Amino acid sequence: MSQAKNLINGSGRRTDGRTADELRQIKITVGVVKNADGSAFIEFGRNKIVAAVYGPREVHPKHMALPDRCILRCRYHMSPFSTDTRKNPAPSRREVEISKVMRESLEPALILEDYPRAAIDLFVEVLQADGGSRCAGITAASVALADAGINMRDIVSACAAGKIDNKIVLDINDTEDKEGGADMPVAYMPHLEQVTLLQLDGILTPEQFNECLDKAIGGCNMVYEIQRQALMQKYFGNETELKEEQ
Amino acid sequence: MSSSKRSTIIVEHLRKQQMWDAISKGKRLDGRNLNETRLIEIEQDIIKKANGSAKVKLGNSEVVAGVKVETGEPFEGLENKGALILSAEVLPTASPYIEPGPPDEETVELARVVDRGIRESSMIDLDKLVLVPGKIVYTIFVDCSIINTDGNLFDATSYAVVSALISSKLPIFEIQDGRVVDTGNSQDPPITTIPISITTVRIGDVVILDPTAEEEACMDARITIATNSNGHYTAIQKGSTGAFTIEQIKKAAEIARIKGEEIRTKLKELPKTG
Numbered sequence: 001m002s003q004a005k006n007l008i009n010g011s012g013r014r015t016d017g018r019t020a021d022e023l024r025q026i027k028i029t030v031g032v033v034k035n036a037d038g039s040a041f042i043e044f045g046r047n048k049i050v051a052a053v054y055g056p057r058e059v060h061p062k063h064m065a066l067p068d069r070c071i072l073r074c075r076y077h078m079s080p081f082s083t084d085t086r087k088n089p090a091p092s093r094r095e096v097e098i099s100k101v102m103r104e105s106l107e108p109a110l111i112l113e114d115y116p117r118a119a120i121d122l123f124v125e126v127l128q129a130d131g132g133s134r135c136a137g138i139t140a141a142s143v144a145l146a147d148a149g150i151n152m153r154d155i156v157s158a159c160a161a162g163k164i165d166n167k168i169v170l171d172i173n174d175t176e177d178k179e180g181g182a183d184m185p186v187a188y189m190p191h192l193e194q195v196t197l198l199q200l201d202g203i204l205t206p207e208q209f210n211e212c213l214d215k216a217i218g219g220c221n222m223v224y225e226i227q228r229q230a231l232m233q234k235y236f237g238n239e240t241e242l243k244e245e246q
Numbered sequence: 247m248s249s250s251k252r253s254t255i256i257v258e259h260l261r262k263q264q265m266w267d268a269i270s271k272g273k274r275l276d277g278r279n280l281n282e283t284r285l286i287e288i289e290q291d292i293i294k295k296a297n298g299s300a301k302v303k304l305g306n307s308e309v310v311a312g313v314k315v316e317t318g319e320p321f322e323g324l325e326n327k328g329a330l331i332l333s334a335e336v337l338p339t340a341s342p343y344i345e346p347g348p349p350d351e352e353t354v355e356l357a358r359v360v361d362r363g364i365r366e367s368s369m370i371d372l373d374k375l376v377l378v379p380g381k382i383v384y385t386i387f388v389d390c391s392i393i394n395t396d397g398n399l400f401d402a403t404s405y406a407v408v409s410a411l412i413s414s415k416l417p418i419f420e421i422q423d424g425r426v427v428d429t430g431n432s433q434d435p436p437i438t439t440i441p442i443s444i445t446t447v448r449i450g451d452v453v454i455l456d457p458t459a460e461e462e463a464c465m466d467a468r469i470t471i472a473t474n475s476n477g478h479y480t481a482i483q484k485g486s487t488g489a490f491t492i493e494q495i496k497k498a499a500e501i502a503r504i505k506g507e508e509i510r511t512k513l514k515e516l517p518k519t520g
Binding site for chain 1: 247248249250251322351352354355357358362365366367469474476477478479480481482483484485486487488489490491492495496499500503
């Protein structure tokens with residue numbers, strides 16, 4: 001790590017042609033899984049991730065139920081064909097950890113006290129991975145939770161920032177993650193202004209750390225706008241079009 | 247599958263109230279200030295069969311880390327680097343709530359966060375641990391056994407790993423007639439920096455350092471930050487189901503740098519045994 005060069009060219013463009021403050025193309029489609037109570041499909045650069053929510057529903061096994069609130073269960077999983085070399089379908093330690101941080105990044109936004117003795121099951125399946133899949137997964141998951149009509153305090157938007165060629169840039173892709181100097185995934189509740197996920201690997205000076213955190217949160221705010229549009233499109237799609245026509 | 251769960255220990259309502267009252271006045275139930283860590287006791291080289299070892303007590307949390315060095319194939323994509331493999335197990339001795347069995351998600355997270363702190367700082371210069379490029383490299387195993395838990399296992403385990411690696415002696419292997427031979431001599435490991443992990447937790451609006459198990463049971467959110475000898479950040483992990491404001495994170499990062507330097511000085515002053 002960290003000594004790779006030329007991730008930014010002379011005119012300030014990155015390997016995929018983006019500038020330092022540019023997100024990859026993001027497209028969110030709401031309600032793609034017909035059987036689920038809520039779902040979303042996200043294309044985040046070359047990431048393709050589907051998130052589906054079932055619940056609130058009865059808890060099995062029953063002893064897991066909590067008397068005062070709902071439990072949230074979360075599975076992050078990568079399909080065997082999602083990576084360059086085939087991924088063993090059994091859950092890896094990385095997936096166990098991401099399932100945990102993903103759940104912990106979404107729980108602050110959910111009003112779980114509204115559904116005592118019930119469970120909300122969230123399944124996030126990475127069909128194609130391209131760096132930043134946990135952020136894309138969280139982004140899709142919170143849209144799916146909103147689509148399922150679950151009471152929420154805020155939506156959770158996620159985006160990473162990192163360091164390549166000693167420069168802080170937004171939304172690290174796969175190549176930049178592998179060859180760059182640092183990667184910091186952040187999940188953020190834009191209205192409550194609170195951070196619900198923060199991880200870092202790589203080396204940052206204190207100044208770079210502050211810059212990186214601020215940049216990632218800026219990215220989360222951009223992602224939030226796309227999430228909002230996607231939800232509006234599903235629930236008020238025709239209305240918005242009508243208004244525009246008038 | 248990851249799932250919400252009850253608190254690991256049940257702190258009675260009154261005890262919680264007591265804790266909040268104390269914390270809002272700037273004191274903790276064990277008499278510490280908000281930014282005070284517990285006493286750290288480190289014993290190095292306690293396991294003679296290992297290539298390096300350390301026992302760390304952070305308050306009542308107790309961790310033994312052992313280093314074993316072998317040779318093996320490098321990891322895919324990292325053909326010209328030695329391999330570092332870190333594991334952690336919370337032993338059934340550690341608390342009445344632990345049962346034997348495969349690691350649960352908290353233990354997986356513990357091992358991965360400690361690993362990240364060590365690996366991302368490049369504490370061990372893995373480029374220097376190659377015997378035949380692309381074929382045979384040194385493989386350093388650091389295995390951690392948690393013997394007793396009283397909160398903040400992230401830091402206790404991290405200090406144990408760092409102390410064990412500092413105390414370790416790597417056997418010198420050579421290639422003779424295409425086979426790996428142990429020369430019987432040993433060398434110091436190629437240590438480039440000393441990463442120190444600092445965990446802060448938020449209870450209500452108050453942020454405290456080095457939580458006990460009781461405080462962890464009442465916490466809203468946790469953040470573990472590792473810094474290297476230059477005071478640069480090398481790994482971060484936010485945990486638990488609460489959130490932080492941006493100011494709280496920046497403050498925690500600042501504290502991690504200052505406190506990290508204090509603890510690093512302490513680790514460096516350890517008498518070199520073995």
